[in-house]
Every structure is written in structure tokens, then in C-alpha cells.
Amino acid sequence: MPAGSSPKRERQYEHIRQSQEERGTSEGRAKEIAARTVNKERARSGESRTASRTSTQDRKSAPQRGGERSHRGAKGPTRDQLYAEARKKNIDGRSSMNKDELRQALGR
Known part of the structure; x- marks a missing residue:
């Protein structure tokens, strides 16, 4: 934690x-x-000296977002994550599918 942060942010x-x-x-x-997470919340509430554009212009705070943007990076979810989702949806042939095939079967 940065020096001078509030007791609330320390607890958080x-x-x-x-x-x-x-x-x-x-x-x-x-x-x-x-x-x-705490630094982003500090930036959103104006408690920090500097803040990135995404920190201050996000419509939702990190806790409210709750992982909404998870797995949307360059490569996306792993094959195992896609397989688990396909298993939940009971997609036939999932065990022999590669990552791209799983993604396509899941409609991603």
C-alpha cells in the first residue's frame, strides 16, 4: 500500500x-x-495524484464488475476452461476438440 493511504483502504x-x-x-x-484493486478504487474516488484513463472512466468499479472482462486478453480462455464450459453444456465430441473447435462449438 502506498504511504499515506487511509485506514479504510488498508482494511480493503x-x-x-x-x-x-x-x-x-x-x-x-x-x-x-x-x-x-485498491489503487484503482483510490484513483476513481480522487484519492491518488495520478490515475489512468481506464481507472477514472470505467462505468463500474472493480468489485461491481466482478470479473466481467476476465479471459478477454490476447489468447482468451485456456483450452481447459473451454472444455469445462463445453462439459457443462454437454457438447458431444468435446474430448477430441482442440481450443479453436471448442471455442466454435461454444459459439465464441
Whole structure:
């Protein structure tokens, strides 16, 4: 946490860090996630000196968004994630499909 942050942000950081560690996230990654989340919230509420455009112009805060943009990076979800989704939807032939075929079968 940056020096001079409020007690509220300190509590928020600890809560997020502990939640991530309980989910099995490594300690370093949990700290990173907590710091990024808290810093973004600080930027949105005008508590930080500098802020990125996405931090201040997002329509939803990170907790409200709740992973809405997860897996939309360059490569998207992994084959295992796509397979799990196909399994939930009971798609036939999923075990022999590659990542692109799974994506197509799921309509992505």
C-alpha cells in the first residue's frame, strides 16, 4: 500500500489479499491483485495524484464488475476452461476438440 493511504483502504487491501489467499492464490499474486484493486478504487474516488484513463472512466468499479472482462486478453480462455464450459453444456465430441473447435462449438 502506498504511504499515506487511509485506514479504510488498508482494511480493503487486507480483506482482498486474504480472500485471494483463501482461494489458493499465491501470496505474491494475492498482494498484487489487492494493491491493483485498491489503487484503482483510490484513483476513481480522487484519492491518488495520478490515475489512468481506464481507472477514472470505467462505468463500474472493480468489485461491481466482478470479473466481467476476465479471459478477454490476447489468447482468451485456456483450452481447459473451454472444455469445462463445453462439459457443462454437454457438447458431444468435446474430448477430441482442440481450443479453436471448442471455442466454435461454444459459439465464441
